[in-house]
Amino acid sequence: IFSEAEGDQLLQEIRAVEVPQDVRRRIEFFSSQFELMETAGAQFEYLTKDTVRLAGTEWAQATAADSGRDRMKDLGCQTRNGLSVRNLMTLLMFAKAMAYFRGSPAVALEDVRQVLPFVLNDKLQPDLDAPFFALPENAPYRSDRLSWLRWLLDASNAEYDRLDLDRDDPVGELSAQFQRGLDGMTETETRKRLTRIERLVEERVKGRKLYGHLYDDLLKLKYLHQRYTNYLHWLRAR
Structure with missing residues (x-):
């Protein structure tokens, strides 16, 4: 039994x-899979499952x-919701605790x-009407939620590796x-970064269907474009 002081220290x-x-980026990539609902709104920021939920729209519709x-x-098609900041903070804390009790100073992907x-x-929450759960080999995941969630993470990591995002x-x-x-950034450097951002946006929307991780990007x-644009306006006003 730990004393209060020992608990605080722990x-x-x-x-x-x-x-x-690299571990944070993989968690971020995983969490980005689940929020997108492309038909949910007219404004880009509102294309989320939360928009559907808050509007009371029929899920099947x-x-x-x-x-x-x-x-x-699309992994996002298997769920009825996304992840909150609180969910992610809890995940990070438990992952740290796992690493700590294993005697490691840093969290590993495992x-x-x-x-x-x-x-x-x-x-x-799974969407049990999703095509994924209709496959006979995936039927156990309808009730075995722990194995399904681990499968989701493994599938996300496989896609992360396929995209070669580590490099x-x-x-x-x-x-x-x-x-x-x-601080100290010049107008030339700011314009350079804005140009790079615009090129990346153009690359990502050109001929691609929108998926969760792409929407997040x-x-x-x-x-970033808004922040650099505001900074550029501030530089000009000085």
């Missing part, structure tokens, strides 16, 4: 466990109108893989670049 040490960038994507390939099904078991992740690089701050790029 919590501090667990929180101090590092989550490496919303999914019937959502066509064009490969519903077997730590995430082991705790994710238990953290999200009552959070990520070629321009959106992640732009996000990291922005996080370093804007476009939202990030739009945000």
